[in-house]
Amino acid sequence: MSAYVTPIVSAMLVFAAIAMLVTVPWAIYQYRKYGYYSFWKSFMLATFIFYSLSAFFLVILPLPESRVNCAERLPLNHYMQTTPFQFITDIQREATIQWSSLASYKQLAKTPAFYQLIFNILLLLPLGVYIRYMWKQKRNIWKAFVLGFSVSLFFEVTQLTGLYGFYTCPYRLFDVDDLMANTTGAVLGFILAPLFLMFIPSKSSLQIRDAAMSEKREATRGAELLALFFDIIAAQVIAGIIAAFGNQQWFEQQLLFFITLFVMIVLVPLVSRGRTLGARIVNIRYETIQHTLGLSLVKRYIAIMLPYMLGMISSMTDAAVPNETGWTLIFLIAINFLSVFVNVTIILHIVTRLIRRTKPFYFDHYSGTIALKKERKTNE
Template sequence: CLCAFFLTLLPLPVITPDFCDLRAAATQPRLIPFESVRDIGRFAADRGLSMSPAALLRNSAFYQVVFNFLLLMPLGIFLRYLYQIGFGAMVALAVATALFFEVTQLTAVYGLYPCPYRLFDVDDLWLNASGALLGYLVAPLLFFLPDLEQHRPQRAYETVDPARRLAAFVIDIALVQLLVGVATLPLSNVTWSRELLHWVIVAIWFVAVPLLWQGRTLGKRLLRIRLTGADSTNEANGEAMAPGLAQLIVRYAVLLAGPALISLLFNRFTQPDADGWVEGFLPLIGLLLLAAEAIVLPGFVLLRSDHRGLHDLLAGTTHVAVSQEDEHTVKKATDKSQPKGAR
């Protein structure tokens, strides 16, 4: 999926004075469905080609449609083979992933560039998503792949290693960025409103959702892990209890808001003066803060035997694995935690 994302962005262009003038065509989204399919006929007509199979092999517009369709097919195979997710979840993830790619292009990599340099095309949405769904449907036909349930030891479910946590976190961050990009499009000229809405979405995703979903975000659910209180257990069944509101706020304040504040301070400390110089020790302080952040946050996770980061230690939280057999138990607890009218 990461390789597919890079294919939609790279190579990153150099910003020049005429950057937007050279890419004027990419600034207007293409919202007419099946226009890319019509491009195949237009390309053939312009070059005097027929629509025969042999001629299609010389039609670059045909290749664009085919490879857009194939782009996310491995994602569908991967998610069904490794995680056995349901079809509804696959539809949601396929659409969300394709939409994330397109919104990233439409927003010029979320404001990193002065204007889009890749075209937002509604056809790419359905082609990418359809390819992922086809991958999901054909995954059972790959009978030559080993049966993971037989070959994977039970300990693989019980152990929550840093790679598994990182994968869940990357999924969550990608989906949050997608939501932020879509939600803030109408607010492109109001900076403070964009920032406020950004942090509201972050709070809902990382605090409100785990509160209602027994310590799980969507990323954690896909990777079958959840947050719990490090020292809290349910007296009735001895299982670890989900973290409370205060624990979630502390955890994500350290994990997300802390690094954001450090980056803000670094940018503030390195603002040049009227002559273009950056003076004093403040830039050095900002650099030291960034270095400390880059060392401390992953350092705790990698060096501790329980892989609890600084944010987990301060919040009193940890991760536990949720096997397929435990899914119904977590679902029952989730249903009980919600008001009757919300079910």
């Protein structure tokens, strides 16, 4: 069992590292190109990456303990099994199977050669499903055959060359039966793909949604939230760099962050046509529907800073709590509870708006600002 668990766990760890590196760039790419974040595109990409890693690790793991994994390198044909359908002979050798007697087939469950055959078929079956998702028509089954054979050949060559010369000798056998079984699995996956894809939107339906979303003028809540995230991070980094040159106390550092964020999300968009640094990254801009842009941006800043201000007050009261008693202590505790309540409420509000999509964030509703997608320049 560990022969299968270890590769899957390794794939999960590598996948987690890749996800941390590419999730934000992938989100930026989607917002800039399509104007929205597609869950199903992300889901299909993520599952394909995880599957690819799992399949590769299942083929190459476990690795030899040393790069010098043999005393003498033998000719390549010593590491190759080139007889087609050798697995039939192996099954007959490992179990007494009478192919004309169905009752004897139960012995297959105890036959390692049969397990190996099933494993190699299942290994590339998901690949066939992904190929069918990309090329939906049945006539494209030849692509499943070609790609399945190519991927299987890549696996076998990787094994035959000892990870392309990293190891002195091959540590697994090049097997022509594996090529046939892997390719069969990819073709079988292509044929059975509708059973797996019935609950997933088709590629064409996602393309229709792309076109519909590109026509909308208002930016999505996700795009606006990501832009604000970049603005806050940039303000914290800039404030931190400035603070590093001085010997500011905690309160002064917080005040420096407040000033820096004010510059980032109020002054900068006033002189750059409603675009903050974060807005430029996700390709949106801000306009006002109630007041002048300057007043709306100031009100938006105040609304955004509300949880920060309450958090700062809460931190200051925490330091004073041990030294107070009576009504003063009750008042300080109440401020802490108020801060927690407001922060939890805002988090729930943001999650709700991301789900419902049509409702504005509280800071947009209060300030009268609206986030719009920046129109692409077209050649007339």
